[in-house]
Amino acid sequence: MTGARVGSSLTDEQEAIRDLVREFAAEEVRPGAGEADEAESFPEKVWDGLAELGLTGLTVPEEYGGFGADETTYAIVNEELAYGHLAVATALSVHCLATSCIAEFGTEDQQERWLPEMASEGRPVGMFCLSEPHAGSNPAEMSTTAEYDPETDEYVLNGEKQWITNGKRGGVAIVFAKTDGDDERSITQFLVPADAAGFEVGRKEEKLGLRASDTTGISFDDCRIPAEKRLTEEGKGLSAAFRTLTGGRIGIASQAVGLAQAAFDEAKAYAAEREQFGGPIDDIQTIRHKFAEMATDISAARLLVREACRQAEAGEDNRVAASKAKYRASETAMSVTNEAVQIHGGYGYTTEFDVERFYRDAKITEIYEGTTEIQKTVIARGVLGQ
Numbered sequence: 001m002t003g004a005r006v007g008s009s010l011t012d013e014q015e016a017i018r019d020l021v022r023e024f025a026a027e028e029v030r031p032g033a034g035e036a037d038e039a040e041s042f043p044e045k046v047w048d049g050l051a052e053l054g055l056t057g058l059t060v061p062e063e064y065g066g067f068g069a070d071e072t073t074y075a076i077v078n079e080e081l082a083y084g085h086l087a088v089a090t091a092l093s094v095h096c097l098a099t100s101c102i103a104e105f106g107t108e109d110q111q112e113r114w115l116p117e118m119a120s121e122g123r124p125v126g127m128f129c130l131s132e133p134h135a136g137s138n139p140a141e142m143s144t145t146a147e148y149d150p151e152t153d154e155y156v157l158n159g160e161k162q163w164i165t166n167g168k169r170g171g172v173a174i175v176f177a178k179t180d181g182d183d184e185r186s187i188t189q190f191l192v193p194a195d196a197a198g199f200e201v202g203r204k205e206e207k208l209g210l211r212a213s214d215t216t217g218i219s220f221d222d223c224r225i226p227a228e229k230r231l232t233e234e235g236k237g238l239s240a241a242f243r244t245l246t247g248g249r250i251g252i253a254s255q256a257v258g259l260a261q262a263a264f265d266e267a268k269a270y271a272a273e274r275e276q277f278g279g280p281i282d283d284i285q286t287i288r289h290k291f292a293e294m295a296t297d298i299s300a301a302r303l304l305v306r307e308a309c310r311q312a313e314a315g316e317d318n319r320v321a322a323s324k325a326k327y328r329a330s331e332t333a334m335s336v337t338n339e340a341v342q343i344h345g346g347y348g349y350t351t352e353f354d355v356e357r358f359y360r361d362a363k364i365t366e367i368y369e370g371t372t373e374i375q376k377t378v379i380a381r382g383v384l385g386q
């Protein structure tokens with residue numbers, strides 16, 4: 001990446017990780033991104049490379065062979081990977097949601113069974129199954145049920161999840177289901193291996209962007225899992241999901257910053273080369289102002305991410321800060337990728353240039369892990385003291 005970066009108050013270790021991931025993203029991730037997007041196929045070789053670097057264990061505690069990354073390191077890795085390819089960063093961040101849930105809520109046996117492999121091999125790949133066809137922004141409206149069978153000491157899962165990242169390539173899922181009654185106080189979190197009988201992967205969605213990332217439905221048809229696979233006490237699942245998602249939102253915000261930075265850098269290189277009216281277009285004041293605006297927006301978004309990380313590391317409640325970061329960073333990704341296409345003119349509208357893919361990819365950052373409207377709801381509630 002080029003250009004001045006703000007927020008350089010990183011430790012030596014964080015800088016070293018940033019440089020490592022930046023190099024990996026430039027050499028191994030970015031070159032195949034366009035092809036993977038066109039083929040709608042996840043680059044598994046890149047995933048294996050992430051595992052070799054230890055990044056699939058980013059949020060796994062060190063005692064289980066993971067990185068035990070702090071929030072800032074988590075954010076930096078997401079930013080640098082998204083600079084290379086958003087679909088790869090998304091897949092990793094969902095895998096990390098799954099490992100975080102096991103690390104935070106699992107028993108010692110569950111942690112020993114799953115975390116070392118998920119960290120060192122990157123497999124089984126993790127999934128996070130919260131959304132449903134009729135329950136997105138309000139997951140409390142979910143209808144998947146988990147009924148306890150005392151005779152076999154098992155739960156029987158029935159229902160349907162939607163929009164599941166890593167749906168086809170995933171091997172283990174964190175699943176939220178209602179255990180008793182119909183209100184949110186009955187939502188419970190389970191760990192469900194994808195090879196459990198009755199765990200069915202639906203068709204892959206065809207999407208505007210993020211096309212190399214597989215997004216599918218997952219349904220449960222009398223899917224029996226031993227009671228020991230319950231991750232939270234009955235009824236404690238939704239608050240656990242929201243806690244996990246606060247960290248997840250910092251990841252998505254960081255990805256949005258990385259994507260915006262990639263678009264900025266492409267536009268900068270293009271504007272220096274492209275000549276109109278007898279000189280490079282980056283001599284034209286209107287174009288120069290676009291760069292001033294984009295650079296300022298990216299810096300502001302990155303600083304909001306860093307503040308959300310700082311609050312988490314200080315043990316403060318960072319829910320509002322995480323929502324501010326996600327809201328601002330995803331809007332920045334949208335506006336910067338839009339301007340990057342504009343600066344490329346007609347060429348930017350073709351698949352010949354990466355900015356076309358960046359523009360399509362950016363939209364998802366305003367939708368998943370809580371839409372912009374939901375982030376504003378969280379922020380308003382916080383700042384109004386409600």
Ligand SMILES: Cc1cc2nc3c(=O)[nH]c(=O)nc-3n(C[C@H](O)[C@H](O)[C@H](O)COP(=O)(O)OP(=O)(O)OC[C@H]3O[C@@H](n4cnc5c(N)ncnc54)[C@H](O)[C@@H]3O)c2cc1C
Nearest residue numbers: 128129130131136137163164165215367368369370371373
């Ligand atoms: C590519 C992709 C990958 C995804 N990966 C995962 C995954 O791995 N796991 C998972 O569980 N989910 C995943 N999701 C789901 C994603 O988190 C949801 O799509 C998102 O939360 C929005 O839910 P919805 O699509 O049902 O929209 P809805 O909730 O139906 O919202 C529709 C519109 O109404 C607005 N709206 C809704 N309620 C309010 C309100 N109270 N105030 C203001 N506006 C409101 C929304 O902001 C939106 O604009 C993924 C989605 C996509 C597209």
